[in-house]
Amino acid sequence: MSKYRDSIKKYFYCFILGPFFMVLEACGEFILPFLNVNIINKGAATGDVDYIIKNGLLMLLVALGMMITGVLGAHFAVKGSAHLAADVRQKTFVQIQKFSFANIDDFSTGSLITRITNDITQIQTFAQTLLRGVFRSPVMLIGAICMSFALNPSLAIIICIVVPILAIAIACIIRVASPRYTLMQKQIDALNNNINETITNEYVIKSFVREEHEKKKFGFINEELLEKSTRALKMMILLQPLSALAINVTTLAVVWIAGKQIMIGSMELGTLTAFITYLTQVLTALDFLANIFLQGTRAAASDRRISEVLHADIDLHDRNASMKEKEIEKGDIIFHNVSFRYFKKNTDWVLENISLHICAGETVGIVGSTGSGKTTLVSMIPRLYDADEGCVSVDGVDVKELSLQNLRESVAVVLQKNTLFSGTIAENLRWGKEDATDEELVWACKIAQADEFVSRFPDGYETELEQGGSNLSGGQRQRLCIARALLKRPHILILDDSTSAVDTATDARIRKAFLEELKGMTKIIIAQRINSVKEADKIIVMDDGKVAGCGTHAELIKSCVPYQEIYYSQTDKEGADE
Numbered sequence: 001m002s003k004y005r006d007s008i009k010k011y012f013y014c015f016i017l018g019p020f021f022m023v024l025e026a027c028g029e030f031i032l033p034f035l036n037v038n039i040i041n042k043g044a045a046t047g048d049v050d051y052i053i054k055n056g057l058l059m060l061l062v063a064l065g066m067m068i069t070g071v072l073g074a075h076f077a078v079k080g081s082a083h084l085a086a087d088v089r090q091k092t093f094v095q096i097q098k099f100s101f102a103n104i105d106d107f108s109t110g111s112l113i114t115r116i117t118n119d120i121t122q123i124q125t126f127a128q129t130l131l132r133g134v135f136r137s138p139v140m141l142i143g144a145i146c147m148s149f150a151l152n153p154s155l156a157i158i159i160c161i162v163v164p165i166l167a168i169a170i171a172c173i174i175r176v177a178s179p180r181y182t183l184m185q186k187q188i189d190a191l192n193n194n195i196n197e198t199i200t201n202e203y204v205i206k207s208f209v210r211e212e213h214e215k216k217k218f219g220f221i222n223e224e225l226l227e228k229s230t231r232a233l234k235m236m237i238l239l240q241p242l243s244a245l246a247i248n249v250t251t252l253a254v255v256w257i258a259g260k261q262i263m264i265g266s267m268e269l270g271t272l273t274a275f276i277t278y279l280t281q282v283l284t285a286l287d288f289l290a291n292i293f294l295q296g297t298r299a300a301a302s303d304r305r306i307s308e309v310l311h312a313d314i315d316l317h318d319r320n321a322s323m324k325e326k327e328i329e330k331g332d333i334i335f336h337n338v339s340f341r342y343f344k345k346n347t348d349w350v351l352e353n354i355s356l357h358i359c360a361g362e363t364v365g366i367v368g369s370t371g372s373g374k375t376t377l378v379s380m381i382p383r384l385y386d387a388d389e390g391c392v393s394v395d396g397v398d399v400k401e402l403s404l405q406n407l408r409e410s411v412a413v414v415l416q417k418n419t420l421f422s423g424t425i426a427e428n429l430r431w432g433k434e435d436a437t438d439e440e441l442v443w444a445c446k447i448a449q450a451d452e453f454v455s456r457f458p459d460g461y462e463t464e465l466e467q468g469g470s471n472l473s474g475g476q477r478q479r480l481c482i483a484r485a486l487l488k489r490p491h492i493l494i495l496d497d498s499t500s501a502v503d504t505a506t507d508a509r510i511r512k513a514f515l516e517e518l519k520g521m522t523k524i525i526i527a528q529r530i531n532s533v534k535e536a537d538k539i540i541v542m543d544d545g546k547v548a549g550c551g552t553h554a555e556l557i558k559s560c561v562p563y564q565e566i567y568y569s570q571t572d573k574e575g576a577d578e
């Protein structure tokens, strides 16, 4: 509940005025039939036109009052619930921003999207229904029962028999429907996961002509959702005919009994009309209360799912860091017996007992077969993941003791799967440094060999990029990602296979510019092509999560078998390229 406290406090007036106006409106519901009785029993029976007009005008006034209070009640209910939902949505989003990759892997992207959209909408719908009916329905229920007792106690007994029977039937429906809703929500997660994956990777799907397969896969998940939502909604829909049946049967019983009373003259026609109206009100109120309960159970399931996000144990934080003030000045990195695995239940390590020293200002290459742990190794430096054993230190301090902000400001990573955002090129580059001048943008782009192609665009740095930078080529995107990282002027720059889509000549120019312009910066370059790292001060060879060798090209080519294998497998092709 704590997640709602702030917005309830802030919009307290909505949470008071909404139900208040709805109760006022309900009062009108009792007065109208009462006036109607008078018109029929007194006015019409005696032919007193003045009396009829007077009471008719009064009814009109009450109806107008009901309209105004109804509109006001709905206005505050909508406002209160919408703000409540917006605040929780914001809180959830802020929490997700704090998540580590491991947290995101745990929840899955699709599930997080469902929680922040669909689940919060459930809460909003429930809050709105609650504000409209929480007092109105009980007031209507009790009020209408009292009024019917006042009109005719013997008939009112019928209502007292029907209400508990209907209430039990409704409770049974809710009991069955509630777990079905939870299953439906889980299936929406699966659907969102699938949509997220297919739409973001439409390009790959098309290039592998996998549309049919994806259609089938989506169809299957969609069918499952159809089945689960039908099962849940079928129960919910039962409510409507059930209360209609209750109303009709009870009306029949009332008319049957009242008919006899009217015939012997112990009851007037107007009383019967009003009685039937009160009866309808009782059952409608009961229906509304059932709706509140049903939506409540759905909202409770959604509330649990949102709480799971808000209370998730963020495994990567700097709350206990002892050197939060320390800023990185050099960029000296030491791996000390580091071991790591993604799934803590697994016995095999992804990185096993790694010890390394990367001196400040060095250019270090990392090579190794695919899946050997290169990306995992470098993600330990800016703490995208934490080592399970051993420690990584930067400038002599364990990375866990530094503030995450200071650490990540000093380490720029161009991830293997990097992306750009919609907006102009300049806006994208300024992710690296918000207040970067135009000259700085050009400086970074010149080093990353991006300035040349950006300048050729008619709008230059103001060229609009589409989502994910999809209107650029792979190599152009990679170069902009490098420039964006350079603008941070980090002490440590990590390029994870960041020139894989760039031709070898441009790659060589980037390396040359790095050497000339980025002196003093520690540069870690993961590459598939040995030529990209051949001139590095040091090359680390990864093999199956372990360091198979570390040294210069000349040293490794003599002594490191895995390095020799990679090198000789590439020499013919690379030689031709160069």
Ligand SMILES: Nc1ncnc2c1ncn2[C@@H]1O[C@H](COP(=O)(O)OP(=O)(O)OP(=O)(O)O)[C@@H](O)[C@H]1O
Residues within 6 Å of the ligand: 105, 342, 343, 350, 368, 369, 370, 371, 372, 373, 374, 375, 376, 377, 416
């Ligand atoms: N997010 C993840 N969750 C679980 N396992 C992962 C994850 N990322 C990588 N792995 C596994 O860890 C191992 C090392 O992966 P890593 O990405 O570090 O390899 P790599 O050397 O960078 O490969 P490549 O050259 O293909 O980029 C692989 O077996 C991979 O399946």
Ligand SMILES: [Mg+2]
Residues within 6 Å of the ligand: 374, 375, 376, 416, 496
């Ligand atoms: Mg990798």
